[in-house]
Structure formats: structure tokens, C-alpha cells
Amino acid sequence: MKITVKKVAFASAEPEIDAIETAFDSEKIEWNPVGCINWKEYPCKPEVSFRIMHSESEIYIQYKVRQQGVRAVYDFDGDSKPWTDDCVEFFTTPSPTCGKYFNLEMNCIGHGIFCYGPDRFHRFSCDGPVVSRIRRHASLGSTPINLKGEVEWSLTVAIPKELYSVAGDEIPSFSGRTVPANFYKCGDDTDTPHYLSWNPIATPAPDFHCPEYFGELSFE
Numbered sequence: 199m200k201i202t203v204k205k206v207a208f209a210s211a212e213p214e215i216d217a218i219e220t221a222f223d224s225e226k227i228e229w230n231p232v233g234c235i236n237w238k239e240y241p242c243k244p245e246v247s248f249r250i251m252h253s254e255s256e257i258y259i260q261y262k263v264r265q266q267g268v269r270a271v272y273d274f275d276g277d278s279k280p281w282t283d284d285c286v287e288f289f290t291t292p293s294p295t296c297g298k299y300f301n302l303e304m305n306c307i308g309h310g311i312f313c314y315g316p317d318r319f320h321r322f323s324c325d326g327p328v329v330s331r332i333r334r335h336a337s338l339g340s341t342p343i344n345l346k347g348e349v350e351w352s353l354t355v356a357i358p359k360e361l362y363s364v365a366g367d368e369i370p371s372f373s374g375r376t377v378p379a380n381f382y383k384c385g386d387d388t389d390t391p392h393y394l395s396w397n398p399i400a401t402p403a404p405d406f407h408c409p410e411y412f413g414e415l416s417f418e
Contacts, residue, residue, distance in 0.1 A: 203251060203417045205417070212255070212356070215333060219260065219354055234399070240393050244263055252359075263383065265349060268306055270284060270305045281384050288357075289302075290377055298367070307342070317407065336352075380397045397413035
């Protein structure tokens with residue numbers, strides 16, 4: 199799959215979250231489904247979609263989810279395990295020459311990890327000062343939560359592009375480039391474990407660390 203990522207302008211290099219959310223609507227940024235069930239053993243399919251845009255300095259992603267029940271235990275970044283909670287994720291390979299892909303994983307209350315490496319077994323987790331620069335707003339708040347019944351929630355994140363250079367590689371401008379990426383929704387320890395992706399994955403068991411199955415983001 200391939201998406202064109204619209205470039206937008208803000209008065210500030212780091213706009214407030216409410217300005218970002220307003221721009222998603224005013225710029226008519228389209229929603230894209232995270233709806234691929236890749237493993238028949240996990241048929242649960244929450245309604246998940248995302249939309250994405252970028253500015254000269256940042257990448258903006260907004261997720262919306264409707265599901266039965268919601269769980270979030272981790273209320274801190276860094277050493278947390280957001281994938282065990284109700285979690286949305288963004289994986290991308292920012293440079294064709296660095297040999298690394300990055301994974302941003304945030305639970306439904308906006309806490310998580312930002313890591314990089316060549317494969318799932320050799321990854322470096324960025325520390326608190328780096329992760330804290332990723333601004334985010336979760337509609338469910340920021341404290342642990344465990345709800346039953348139908349729940350709707352959203353998460354908006356703003357990622358400074360320069361963070362993709364923390365691995366020591368020079369990352370070329372995103373503007374005008376096509377970048378491999380995938381988007382996910384999971385919940386390993388939820389009442390009904392599930393593993394959804396935007397671009398389909400053809401592995402025998404759940405595995406999001408598969409750059410060979412990334413789709414494409416074409417940045418204006």
C-alpha cells in the first residue's frame with residue numbers, strides 16, 4: 199500500500215496538539231484503515247484507522263480506535279511494555295542507507311517506547327529525554343485504565359524529524375521522498391489479544407518487526 203503524506207505549514211516549528219488536530223480536519227487529511235488480520239489464530243478486529251501529515255520539522259499521526267474493552271497498565275515511557283496494553287504503533291525506515299528501522303509504540307494513554315535497530319533482536323531503546331520530545335495527546339487521559347464494553351479513543355502524536363538521527367546516521371529530508379513504513383494495533387495481554395496491520399504481513403506467527411512487509415509513505 200502507498201499513501202501520499204501532505205505537507206502543511208504551522209506558525210511554530212512545534213505547534214500545540216490542538217492546532218495539529220484542527221489541521222487534520224481543515225486540511226481534509228484522509229483516514230486509512232489498520233485492518234489486516236494476518237494470523238487466523240487472532241481474529242479479533244477492533245475498528246482502527248490513522249491519518250498522517252507532516253511539516254518541515256515534524257511528522258504528525260492521529261489514530262482512532264473503537265473496540266470492546268480497553269486496557270492500559272503502563273503510565274511511563276522508556277522501560278514500559280506498551281504492546282501488552284491496547285497499543286498503536288508506527289514503524290519506519292527513514293533512510294535507505296542507515297540499515298535501521300525505528301518503532302514508535304504508544305498505549306492508549308499515550309505512554310511508550312521509541313527504538314531502533316537492524317532487526318527485532320538487536321534494538322536500542324531511546325532514553326527519557328528523547329521520548330519526551332514526542333508530543334502526544336490521548337483522549338482517555340494519561341493514567342492507567344481498564345474499561346469494559348464498547349470504547350472509542352484517539353491518540354495524536356507529533357514526532358520531531360530530527361529524532362530519526364539519534365542512531366548516529368544522517369537522515370535525508372523526508373520531503374519529496376518515499377519512505378517504507380507500517381502501522382499496527384495490538385494488545386498482547388488484553389482480554390482478547392489481537393494483531394492488526396495497515397500493510398499485510400506474511401509470516402507464520404505475529405511479528406511486526408518485518409521491514410520487508412512495510413508499505414510506502416510518499417512525503418510531499
